[in-house]
Amino acid sequence: MKKVLIPTKLDAVARETLTARGGYEVIQDDSQELAVLASLHPDTHALIVRSEKVTAEVIDAMPSLKVVIRAGAGYNTIDIKHARLKGVDVMNTPGANANAVAEEVIALMLADARHLIAADASTRAGKWEKKNFMGKEITGKTVGIVGFGAIGQLVAKRLDGFDVKVLAFDPFLSDERARDLGAESVELGKIFEKCDYISLHMPENDDTRGIINKSLIARMKNGATLINCARAGIINEDDLRALKADKGLRFLNDVYPKDEAANQSVTDIADIMLPHLGASTVEANLNAAMRSATQLIGYDDKGIASYVVNRDVPEGLDRAYSELAFALAHTCRGIAGGNKQMKLIETSFYGDLARFGDWLLVQIVAALSDDFDRTQGYDAALEYLKEMGVEYFNRETDTSKGYGNAITVDVTTSIDAAHFKRVSVRGTVAEGNMMVSRINNFDKLYFEPVGNAVLFIYKDRPGVIGQIGSALADAGINIDDMRNPHDPSGENSLALMRISGAVDCAVVDRIAGQIDALHASCIRY
Structure with a gap:
């Protein structure tokens, strides 16, 4: 037993x-x-x-x-x-808790719109303040859902009967999947500009911590409502505090840094506070x-271990290749643009890595989506791709190419309804170090994907590297390593640089304009 x-x-x-x-x-x-x-x-x-x-x-x-x-x-x-x-x-x-959280969002919207909490207390006190509790209807409003995974999709479904317009933001979400669920997939800024209600459903990590900040909150409609049943750290509380009163915003909250009895930091700005009841049904x-x-x-x-969250690498697989798969996919994401919608993921696992393809796919999906944990299993990865409407194809490899143990990751994203962008990255591990060996048509790079990097593609001509270096220096950034190959045509050059620190993407965009770049991106590994 x-x-x-x-x-x-x-x-x-x-x-x-x-x-x-x-x-x-x-x-x-x-x-x-x-x-x-x-x-x-x-x-x-x-x-x-x-x-x-x-x-x-x-x-x-x-x-x-x-x-x-x-x-x-x-x-x-x-x-x-x-x-x-x-x-x-x-x-x-x-x-398991997704529907409970989705229904809590709807409950918060209704309770706030009709002043149910305050009206109940007033009526119990023997008052009859009907005029003070004039509410508003959700019907006809525009609702934004930030993070369109399992919970976000259920929120959209639960809103279906309210005759609202639903806008959804999720970098991993296909337009078709959004439409299937009655939503329009848009950029994050548009959510904050257009919506009467904004419900947050994203994880908290280094990329999302404090992402709901002054620049986004300032774009919200006057009188709009922000709902957080996700993670406390994704909102910059001070920025919300500074703008809330002037814009007449409402803030409904169920999450805190710690689940404990305490004087919570959002007490002065939350219009409704709940003790993390999302899953409590x-x-x-x-x-x-x-x-x-x-x-x-x-x-x-x-031996089914799809939802094991502390899996070690499989026996026989060098951990460096697990990190390589993650880094290559992260490179694809950075080049494609972090908020571009995924359409298709294609992989090739060469040499002995072919038998570890299932494991390595998990690392790739996790690098492409903040909402998927890299500690989960292959079945969970496939289920997540299906849920988000992203196709996956693992190619049979050609051993005659002589790549040894190598990985190729191709990501196709949508630019608009009629145009797509494909990024292809190949890499390997040499002397224990990860190496990006190819990006699209630029081969033999042997670039280590660590730290911070910038990438520019431009029409080949003298002096461009000097311009880039000078502009980075003006921003207090030093170049630590660089690759500068031509493509096979000899017409275009790639400047791939590992730099001394994180650079604001606005700086990269400015440099791109100065050198007439065909493409520019900043990548944070």
């Missing part, structure tokens, strides 16, 4: 499913601290948690532990690195519980 410990108020369906399957002894006890339960059950095979903190000490107290399952999407409360060191897989159940709890049980059974019976 395999012991399963559930130290939380998870729906009983998890225990019932595992018990009915047979072969499991399920201990569900939310009356004691997890550390205590871990010491009482050192023979635990699987641990299923909600928001409990799974520390290194907890893991060490259960030497038989093989898997920790987070009944939900986020797993920041679990020490995944220590779990990996101990040979413990950590899984999550993404999507009976149905979401049931879905997460059922997913936890079925994933554990699949993991034990068939």
